[in-house]
Amino acid sequence: MLVRLIYASEATAAITPVVLDDILRNSRQYNQEHGITGVLCFSGTAFVQVLEGDRGAVSKLYNRIVKDGRHQRVELLEFSEISERHFAGWTMGQVNLAKINPAILLRYLPRAEFDPYSCSSQAILKLVQELIATAAVNK
Numbered sequence: 001m002l003v004r005l006i007y008a009s010e011a012t013a014a015i016t017p018v019v020l021d022d023i024l025r026n027s028r029q030y031n032q033e034h035g036i037t038g039v040l041c042f043s044g045t046a047f048v049q050v051l052e053g054d055r056g057a058v059s060k061l062y063n064r065i066v067k068d069g070r071h072q073r074v075e076l077l078e079f080s081e082i083s084e085r086h087f088a089g090w091t092m093g094q095v096n097l098a099k100i101n102p103a104i105l106l107r108y109l110p111r112a113e114f115d116p117y118s119c120s121s122q123a124i125l126k127l128v129q130e131l132i133a134t135a136a137v138n139k
Helices: 017-034 055-067 102-108 121-133
Strands: 002-011 037-043 046-054 071-081 093-096
Touching: 002 055, 002 121, 017 037, 017 046, 017 055, 037 121, 046 055, 046 121, 055 071, 071 121, 093 121, 102 121
Parallel strands: 037 093
Antiparallel strands: 002 046, 002 071, 037 046
């Protein structure tokens, strides 16, 4: 059974480009091995990740993330069954929301700054889908 999981978290330390590259490299390898696809969005210290795949594999990964000391304030925003993946081509896409036009953020979020705790999972998903359509997501 396919599921989608969306969570938000805050980094416990600064996210440098080197740290982010390491996170993405490890995520892509792990996800490929476990049939998981998705996208990671970040801005400053805030993260939102959308994961899709087998229920057991996605649940196991989420439990690893919750226990990971690099995350705090991990909050589950959505866990639902899906009939198809939105991110089938990506083991882990990536978006730096600090570089996105604030007008795009205002379409889906209460303010023109990224605060994943203040919006719905559906708003996040629509934002990510628009960013994919405008080629703002890196593979």
